[in-house]
Amino acid sequence: MAYPFTLGDVAFLRSREGAAALAAVGSLPLTKDSHLRDVAAVRRRHPEHAAALVETVLLRRKAGSKVEDPDRWLFTDTALQQATAAPVARHRAHRFADRDVHDLTCSVGVDLAALGAVAKQCIGSDLDPVRLAMARHNCPDVTVVRADATRPVTKGTALFADPARRDAVGRRRWRAADFLPPLDALAEAYAGRDLAVKCAPGMDFDALPFAGEVELVSLDGAVREACLWTNGLATAATRRATVLNPDGTQWTITDAEPDDCAVGEPGEWIVDPDGAVVRAGLVRHYAHRHGLWQLDERIAYLTGDVPPPGVRAFRVREFGHYTEKALRATLRRLGVGVVEILVRGLDIDPNALRPRLKLSGSASVSVVLTRIGRTPTAFVCDAVSVVDTQIDTKNRTKRVQ
Known part of the structure; x- marks a missing residue:
C-alpha cells in the first residue's frame, strides 16, 4: 500500500536535514534481499520520518521516465503513476x-x-x-x-x-x-x-x-x-x-491530409500503423502518405511494396487461409521455434495459441493473423526495422493455397 504523505513529511523532506537524510537513504540498496535490514537502519536514525524517506527514495528510482533529475523531486505514489x-x-x-x-x-x-x-x-x-x-x-x-x-x-x-x-x-x-x-x-x-x-x-x-x-x-x-x-x-x-x-x-499526421486509399491484394510488406494513428482514425491518411493500401477497409493493417522509413514492418514470406492446423504445419515445415503473433480482427489470444503450435525448430518469424473480408488469413513474415526506403524487393510474396 502506498504511503500517505503528510504536510509534516513534506516540510521535513524539504528541509536541510531532510535533504541530507534522503541522500543517506538513497545510498542504501533497498533491494528485496536488503529491504528489511535497510528500513530498520533508517528507522533507528529517523524514527518519525522513516516511511516518508524510504518511499521517496523508491519513487525517485521509478521516476526516470517521467522527469529529468528525479533525485530532486518529491512524489506521492499515485501522483507519479x-x-x-x-x-x-x-x-x-x-x-x-x-x-x-x-x-x-x-x-x-x-x-x-x-x-x-x-x-x-x-x-x-x-x-x-x-x-x-x-x-x-x-x-x-x-x-x-x-x-x-x-x-x-x-x-x-x-x-x-x-x-x-x-x-x-x-x-x-x-x-x-x-x-x-x-x-x-x-x-x-x-x-x-x-x-x-x-x-x-x-x-x-x-x-x-x-x-x-x-x-x-x-x-x-x-x-x-x-x-x-x-x-x-x-x-x-x-x-x-x-x-x-x-x-x-x-x-x-492529421485529418487535413488526403485519405484516398485503395483496398487490394497483399503486397510485399505488412505495416501495422502506430497506435496513435489507429486511435486517431488516421489509418487511411497514413496509407495515402506512404503509398500503401488496406487489406480490408475495416482492419488497420496496411500493405504495400515499400514500407515507410523508420518503422518496424513485416516482410511476407507466404500467406493463406488461416486455420490453427494449417499454421502449425507451415511453421513446422519452416523449422520455426520462436514466433511473434500479431492479431487484428480475429478473436485469437496469442498467448493461448502459441503453446498449441508446438514449435520445435530454430528459426524465428512473425505471424500476422487477420481477416480479409470474411476470410481468416495468416501471414508468415520476417520483421524488419526499416532504416530507409532502399529495400530489396526481389523476393516475391508466395500465396499458399
Missing part, C-alpha cells in the same frame, strides 16, 4: 510557448515544470495540500495556489488540465464523467477560453463536442495520452496523431 512522461509533457507544452498559462490540476508539478519552461508566466493550482507542497518544492520558480479546477481564478491565461481518472472497471471506453473533475464541467467552466485537457486514449471523442482538435500521442511505440485542444490552442485539423521516437525525433 498519473504523471506525464517528460517527452510527452515537453511536446504538449510547446503550444503554450510565450503565453501566460494556468495548470488547473498541477498535482506535484510534472506538467507544470514543462509549462513553466516555455510559458511567459505560469501558475499552478490543485486542491490537495500535500501535492501542492510538493509542487512548490519541485517547481520553485512557479506560483502555486490552492484552488478548485472548475472555479476560474485567473483571467487571460491559456489553461491546461489533467483530471484524475475515476474507477471505470468493466468499461472498455472512458466517458467524460469518468474523470475528476468531469470533462464537461471543465469545458463549461472555461467556455470560450483556450483550454487543453489531457485524457485517456480510449475516450469516445465524438462525445466531446467542445474539443476543436483531438491529438493522440505515442512514445516509444505505446499510446500515452489524448489531448483535447480548444479554441485558440486548436489547429485547423480535428484529428492528429503524433509519434515521439526514442531518439528525440517525431512526426505527425
Whole structure:
C-alpha cells in the first residue's frame, strides 16, 4: 500500500536535514534481499520520518521516465503513476510557448515544470495540500495556489488540465464523467477560453463536442495520452496523431491530409500503423502518405511494396487461409521455434495459441493473423526495422493455397 504523505513529511523532506537524510537513504540498496535490514537502519536514525524517506527514495528510482533529475523531486505514489512522461509533457507544452498559462490540476508539478519552461508566466493550482507542497518544492520558480479546477481564478491565461481518472472497471471506453473533475464541467467552466485537457486514449471523442482538435500521442511505440485542444490552442485539423521516437525525433499526421486509399491484394510488406494513428482514425491518411493500401477497409493493417522509413514492418514470406492446423504445419515445415503473433480482427489470444503450435525448430518469424473480408488469413513474415526506403524487393510474396 502506498504511503500517505503528510504536510509534516513534506516540510521535513524539504528541509536541510531532510535533504541530507534522503541522500543517506538513497545510498542504501533497498533491494528485496536488503529491504528489511535497510528500513530498520533508517528507522533507528529517523524514527518519525522513516516511511516518508524510504518511499521517496523508491519513487525517485521509478521516476526516470517521467522527469529529468528525479533525485530532486518529491512524489506521492499515485501522483507519479498519473504523471506525464517528460517527452510527452515537453511536446504538449510547446503550444503554450510565450503565453501566460494556468495548470488547473498541477498535482506535484510534472506538467507544470514543462509549462513553466516555455510559458511567459505560469501558475499552478490543485486542491490537495500535500501535492501542492510538493509542487512548490519541485517547481520553485512557479506560483502555486490552492484552488478548485472548475472555479476560474485567473483571467487571460491559456489553461491546461489533467483530471484524475475515476474507477471505470468493466468499461472498455472512458466517458467524460469518468474523470475528476468531469470533462464537461471543465469545458463549461472555461467556455470560450483556450483550454487543453489531457485524457485517456480510449475516450469516445465524438462525445466531446467542445474539443476543436483531438491529438493522440505515442512514445516509444505505446499510446500515452489524448489531448483535447480548444479554441485558440486548436489547429485547423480535428484529428492528429503524433509519434515521439526514442531518439528525440517525431512526426505527425492529421485529418487535413488526403485519405484516398485503395483496398487490394497483399503486397510485399505488412505495416501495422502506430497506435496513435489507429486511435486517431488516421489509418487511411497514413496509407495515402506512404503509398500503401488496406487489406480490408475495416482492419488497420496496411500493405504495400515499400514500407515507410523508420518503422518496424513485416516482410511476407507466404500467406493463406488461416486455420490453427494449417499454421502449425507451415511453421513446422519452416523449422520455426520462436514466433511473434500479431492479431487484428480475429478473436485469437496469442498467448493461448502459441503453446498449441508446438514449435520445435530454430528459426524465428512473425505471424500476422487477420481477416480479409470474411476470410481468416495468416501471414508468415520476417520483421524488419526499416532504416530507409532502399529495400530489396526481389523476393516475391508466395500465396499458399
